[in-house]
Amino acid sequence: MPDEVLNDISHRRYNPLTGSWLLVSPHRTKRPWQGAQETPSKNTLPSYDPKCYLCPGNKRAQGDSNPPYKNTFAFVNDYSAVKETQQDYHPETNKDDVASLLLQARPVTGRCYVLTFSAKHDATLADMTPEEIVPVINTWTRIYASHLSPSHPLNGQAAYVLSTIPENPDGEVTPPKHQLKNMQIFENKGAAMGCSNPHPHCQIWTTSTLPEEPGKELVNMRKYKSDTGRHLLGDYVKLELEKKERLVWENDSFVVVCPWWALWPFEVLIISKRHVRALVDLDDKERLEFAQAVQEVARRYDNLFETNFPYSSGVHQAPLDCTEEEAETSWFHMHFYPPLLRSATVKKFLVGYELMAEPQRDITPEQAAAKLRDCGGELYRKSLQ
Amino acid sequence: MPDEVLNDISHRRYNPLTGSWLLVSPHRTKRPWQGAQETPSKNTLPSYDPKCYLCPGNKRAQGDSNPPYKNTFAFVNDYSAVKETQQDYHPETNKDDVASLLLQARPVTGRCYVLTFSAKHDATLADMTPEEIVPVINTWTRIYASHLSPSHPLNGQAAYVLSTIPENPDGEVTPPKHQLKNMQIFENKGAAMGCSNPHPHCQIWTTSTLPEEPGKELVNMRKYKSDTGRHLLGDYVKLELEKKERLVWENDSFVVVCPWWALWPFEVLIISKRHVRALVDLDDKERLEFAQAVQEVARRYDNLFETNFPYSSGVHQAPLDCTEEEAETSWFHMHFYPPLLRSATVKKFLVGYELMAEPQRDITPEQAAAKLRDCGGELYRKSLQ
Ligand SMILES: O=P(O)(O)O[C@H]1O[C@H](CO)[C@@H](O)[C@H](O)[C@H]1O
Ligand SMILES: O=P(O)(O)O[C@H]1O[C@H](CO)[C@@H](O)[C@H](O)[C@H]1O
Numbered sequence: 001m002p003d004e005v006l007n008d009i010s011h012r013r014y015n016p017l018t019g020s021w022l023l024v025s026p027h028r029t030k031r032p033w034q035g036a037q038e039t040p041s042k043n044t045l046p047s048y049d050p051k052c053y054l055c056p057g058n059k060r061a062q063g064d065s066n067p068p069y070k071n072t073f074a075f076v077n078d079y080s081a082v083k084e085t086q087q088d089y090h091p092e093t094n095k096d097d098v099a100s101l102l103l104q105a106r107p108v109t110g111r112c113y114v115l116t117f118s119a120k121h122d123a124t125l126a127d128m129t130p131e132e133i134v135p136v137i138n139t140w141t142r143i144y145a146s147h148l149s150p151s152h153p154l155n156g157q158a159a160y161v162l163s164t165i166p167e168n169p170d171g172e173v174t175p176p177k178h179q180l181k182n183m184q185i186f187e188n189k190g191a192a193m194g195c196s197n198p199h200p201h202c203q204i205w206t207t208s209t210l211p212e213e214p215g216k217e218l219v220n221m222r223k224y225k226s227d228t229g230r231h232l233l234g235d236y237v238k239l240e241l242e243k244k245e246r247l248v249w250e251n252d253s254f255v256v257v258c259p260w261w262a263l264w265p266f267e268v269l270i271i272s273k274r275h276v277r278a279l280v281d282l283d284d285k286e287r288l289e290f291a292q293a294v295q296e297v298a299r300r301y302d303n304l305f306e307t308n309f310p311y312s313s314g315v316h317q318a319p320l321d322c323t324e325e326e327a328e329t330s331w332f333h334m335h336f337y338p339p340l341l342r343s344a345t346v347k348k349f350l351v352g353y354e355l356m357a358e359p360q361r362d363i364t365p366e367q368a369a370a371k372l373r374d375c376g377g378e379l380y381r382k383s384l385q
Numbered sequence: 386m387p388d389e390v391l392n393d394i395s396h397r398r399y400n401p402l403t404g405s406w407l408l409v410s411p412h413r414t415k416r417p418w419q420g421a422q423e424t425p426s427k428n429t430l431p432s433y434d435p436k437c438y439l440c441p442g443n444k445r446a447q448g449d450s451n452p453p454y455k456n457t458f459a460f461v462n463d464y465s466a467v468k469e470t471q472q473d474y475h476p477e478t479n480k481d482d483v484a485s486l487l488l489q490a491r492p493v494t495g496r497c498y499v500l501t502f503s504a505k506h507d508a509t510l511a512d513m514t515p516e517e518i519v520p521v522i523n524t525w526t527r528i529y530a531s532h533l534s535p536s537h538p539l540n541g542q543a544a545y546v547l548s549t550i551p552e553n554p555d556g557e558v559t560p561p562k563h564q565l566k567n568m569q570i571f572e573n574k575g576a577a578m579g580c581s582n583p584h585p586h587c588q589i590w591t592t593s594t595l596p597e598e599p600g601k602e603l604v605n606m607r608k609y610k611s612d613t614g615r616h617l618l619g620d621y622v623k624l625e626l627e628k629k630e631r632l633v634w635e636n637d638s639f640v641v642v643c644p645w646w647a648l649w650p651f652e653v654l655i656i657s658k659r660h661v662r663a664l665v666d667l668d669d670k671e672r673l674e675f676a677q678a679v680q681e682v683a684r685r686y687d688n689l690f691e692t693n694f695p696y697s698s699g700v701h702q703a704p705l706d707c708t709e710e711e712a713e714t715s716w717f718h719m720h721f722y723p724p725l726l727r728s729a730t731v732k733k734f735l736v737g738y739e740l741m742a743e744p745q746r747d748i749t750p751e752q753a754a755a756k757l758r759d760c761g762g763e764l765y766r767k768s769l770q
Contacts, residue, residue: 006490009471012594014489020597023493025466081410081738081745086394095612098620099628103645104399105391108408186737194734203737209397211742212405227480235483243484260488314741337740349579352571352588353466355722356699357596360466 007364015261016224016232017217022263022359029363040306041344042384045122045198054199056119069170071135073116074143074204080112082207084177110180110207113173115139117200124189124200124308125298126379133291138165140185140204140315141279141287142173147206148280149179149321153328157280164284180206182214182319190310192339192347202313206320214316222329233331237271246365248372249296253289256297258369263359264337265348266304266368268297276332278317296376297336303375307344312337392749400646401609401617402602407648407744414748425691426729427769430507430583439584441504454555456520458501459528459589465497467592469562495565495592498558500524502585509574509585509693510683511764518676523550525570525589525700526664526672528558532568532591533665534706538713542665549669565591567599567704575695577724577732587698591705599701607714618716622656631750633757634681638674641682643754648744650726650733651689651753653682654718661717663702681761682721688760692729697722 012021053060056068062078089107093100117136118128125133142165145158152158187202188195210218224232240247240257248268249256259269270293276282282290301309318330341348341362353360397406438445441453447463474492478485502521503513510518527550530543537543572587573580595603609617625632625642633653634641644654655678661667667675686694703715726733726747738745 003474003476003490005472005474009474010467010493010495011474011490012493016487016489021491021594023466023592023596024490027468028464028466079413081408081413082395083412087390089388089390089394089396091388098624101609101613102401102617102621102624104401105388105396105409106406108395108397110395182742184738184742186741188734188737194736205738205742207408209406211408211738212744213740213742224486228486232487236487239483239487312737312740314737316741335741349573351579352573352697352699353569353590355598355697356571356701356720357567357569357590357598359597 007366012358013261015259015263016236017220017261018213019216019220020358022261022361023353024361024364026362026364026367029367040380040384041308043122043127043308043381047120047122049121049199052121052197052199054114054116054197054201055121067170069116070119071132072118072139072168073170074113074139074168074173077112077114077203080110081205082108082110082112084109084111106209108207108209109178110205111176112206113143113204115143115202115204117202121199124302125294126302126309127381128200128295130288130291130295133295134288135168136202137279137282137287137291137294139168141165141282142168143204144183144279144317144320146173146175147180147183147320152321153324154278154280154318157278161280176206178208179321180208181321182207182210184211184214184314186312186314188312190308192310193312195310210319214319217316218319218326218329221331222325225329231275231331233271233333234275237273246369248300248369249293249376251289251292253286254293256293258365258372260365262365262368263350263361264339265341265361265363266301266338266372267365268336268372270294270297270334270336272332276317277327277330278332279315281332294334299379300372300375301336301338303377303380304371305340305344306380307340309338309340311339392751397743398646400644400648401621402605402646403598404601404605405743407646407746408738409746409749411747411749411752414752425765425769426693428507428512428693428766432505432507434506434584437506437582437584439499439501439582439586440506452555454501455504456517457503457524457553458555459498459524459553459558462497462499462588465495466590467493467495467497469494469496491594493592493594494563495590496561497591498528498589500528500587500589502587506584509687510679511687511694512766513585513680515673515676515680518680519673520553521587522664522667522672522676522679524553526550526667527553528589529568529664529702529705531558531560532565532705534564537706538709539663539665539703542663546665561591563593564706565593566706567592567595569596569599569699571697571699573697575693577695578697580695595704599704602701603704603711603714606716607710610714616660616716618656618718619660622658631754633685633754634678634761636674636677638671639678641678643750643757645750647750647753648735648746649722649724650746650748651686651723651757652750653721653757655679655682655721656718657716661702662712662715663717664700666717679719684764685757685760686721686723688762688765689756690725690729691765692725694723694725696724 010025183206221232246257313336315334317332318327339347395410568591606617631642698721700719702717703712724732
């Protein structure tokens with residue numbers, strides 16, 4: 001147990017990955033709970049929807065047709081947030097020109113992909129087997145490998161995976177026109193997390209700039225390494241395997257924990273046990289074990305409130321264009337940020353105080369981990385069919 | 386106009402208050418817009434609800450009764466996120482103890498208030514007149530003044546406002562038991578922003594620690610001041626008054642702008658024109674003019690999509706306990722973060738990419754400001770009655 005008193009008093013916890021604090025109010029869970037009891041939700045979607053723009057063979061918004069793909073299918077988003085080519089823009093910053101200090105902008109280019117997880121419209125990662133999730137991880141790995149800079153320290157690994165992981169017959173990805181800096185894989189699952197199409201899919205945004213969050217993590221991991229000579233997440237994995245209070249699940253290669261600094265009620269982190277810098281470092285066995293970890297998280301989430309659990313998830317790893325030292329500093333992990341707090345309909349809002357002052361949570365990460373440890377086993381929906 | 390090209394290309398903009406970047410994708414507004422047309426929403430709430438725990442005279446969850454108050458009423462939250470007294474906790478940090486580095490926690494104490502804006506259950510700031518909002522600002526000011534540390538550089542101003550602003554006959558606030566560091570005023574308005582009771586109210590959380598957001602702002606404002614010798618927000622107000630592209634409204638004492646670095650679609654910032662460090666610096670005329678600015682924002686928001694517009698808002702000012710230099714660095718302002726993007730029901734989700742990488746917005750702040758400039762005038766609901 002962490003010092004017992006933290007179950008009763010309000011306190012701040014430190015997130016060493018981002019270098020920021022959050023407020024924890026454990027006594028707030030003693031608030032009377034008047035929420036409704038939910039009935040377990042079944043899956044009522046068809047396995048093929050003729051109107052879905054992601055189902056195999058269907059037409060998309062701008063007229064392209066999807067191939068009759070079997071498992072995953074990647075394509076460039078018809079409404080990408082960034083484009084590969086656009087007009088140039090070269091602002092100047094000048095200490096004596098106030099506008100150049102306070103109205104700063106920089107161009108960003110890149111390419112945004114959509115990647116389906118399955119041909120089945122009604123599948124989710126929780127319904128799929130680890131073996132069915134492996135093609136998703138393989139595609140992530142191939143896309144990462146084919147976007148690395150020519151001088152990238154992981155080029156050897158990239159060449160190896162590109163020659164060993166089978167090419168996806170449907171929608172192989174071409175290298176970018178200009179070298180890009182970062183690749184962000186993320187999934188928005190459920191209407192509560194802004195997802196407008198339930199067909200299982202993620203997005204991959206590659207950009208010419210390193211975004212804020214992975215940037216902050218790199219800075220803090222580098223600082224920890226130069227202070228201690230060790231890896232922040234390496235030390236953290238060891239600590240959580242010893243303490244066990246926040247551990248949800250583990251296999252040979254990965255741990256699933258509710259991190260000490262979790263902000264979302266049932267936030268979890270999948271972390272590689274050994275020093276994996278990026279997807280291309282994973283071998284066949286590790287990719288399967290990563291798929292197992294992802295499946296465990298998705299299934300336990302659904303089992304927790306017997307519902308199709310919403311979340312946003314994302315992978316952090318070495319940038320596409322980086323130095324030897326930046327690659328060495330990177331430690332592969334995947335975040336899950338789910339909004340639900342007490343039932344299928346009661347969510348935690350990160351609003352006024354959270355936006356204006358700092359994040360605040362009610363149940364402790366230790367309490368969340370205990371609940372997630374307890375809801376393994378078969379997917380609850382299976383027994384409803 | 387900012388450099389014209391920024392209306393067409395993806396770019397990052399810099400937020401000098403927080404020192405972070407966000408992604409702007411203006412071309413994404415060209416996405417086909419299939420959303421429904423809304424009908425203007427009327428107000429269907431009663432002006433008194435016997436079940437509301439905020440209406441005058443009603444009983445609250447833990448048995449206390451509200452007085453038959455006339456305008457504002459402040460009380461300590463029955464389920465506060467922080468408490469004034471709790472067990473103590475003194476962790477030690479030690480470079481050689483990994484747990485002490487990676488599992489850091491610090492106790493936080495404080496007091497959380499709820500403050501009603503009006504006795505009327507169905508009023509919102511948009512329905513109230515500036516004169517009716519003045520008592521809210523007065524109560525904020527009195528609470529701030531009565532929580533200042535004994536050595537605070539603004540104590541003279543505090544004593545003056547406490548002797549000149551009329552005491553609220555209902556629910557005067559007592560000084561805290563232990564000196565606190567910060568006071569965060571915020572409002573969560575609308576179900577979309579986690580508000581469970583439509584009775585108009587805000588919250589005020591006072592804490593023994595300086596939260597992340599005001600902390601970051603102080604650091605960045607101090608840095609700007611030491612680099613240039615001037616105030617960041619002072620320079621910014623002048624710039625926006627010259628450029629006018631992001632200006633929504635102004636009176637003698639305040640400007641309302643969609644900031645260059647706005648993250649939420651219709652985010653606005655109210656900034657004092659002169660150097661106001663905190664509420665206690667405002668004179669009678671300025672408090673009325675601040676009420677006018679708040680009312681302008683609330684009414685324009687409601688007029689924009691002819692609906693009861695949700696948002697979270699919050700005031701930033703000098704901490705309750707600070708040095709002369711920190712008070713001097715502070716510049717009074719109020720943020721509004723509204724989630725709606727294109728209509729009363731289509732909101733912007735800050736999810737996967739935003740949480741894992743960095744915030745992304747579609748319409749530019751200049752486009753948002755133009756729309757808000759155009760929807761002044763009478764509250765749309767008035768003509769529906
Ligand atoms: O205290 P309330 O209004 O119940 O709670 C609301 O505001 C708080 C402060 O922003 C949030 O932490 C809660 O998630 C939200 O529901
Ligand atoms: O591209 P989508 O799925 O339409 O959009 C969704 O994810 C994006 C990336 O997190 C967000 O910017 C959008 O607000 C959200 O609705």
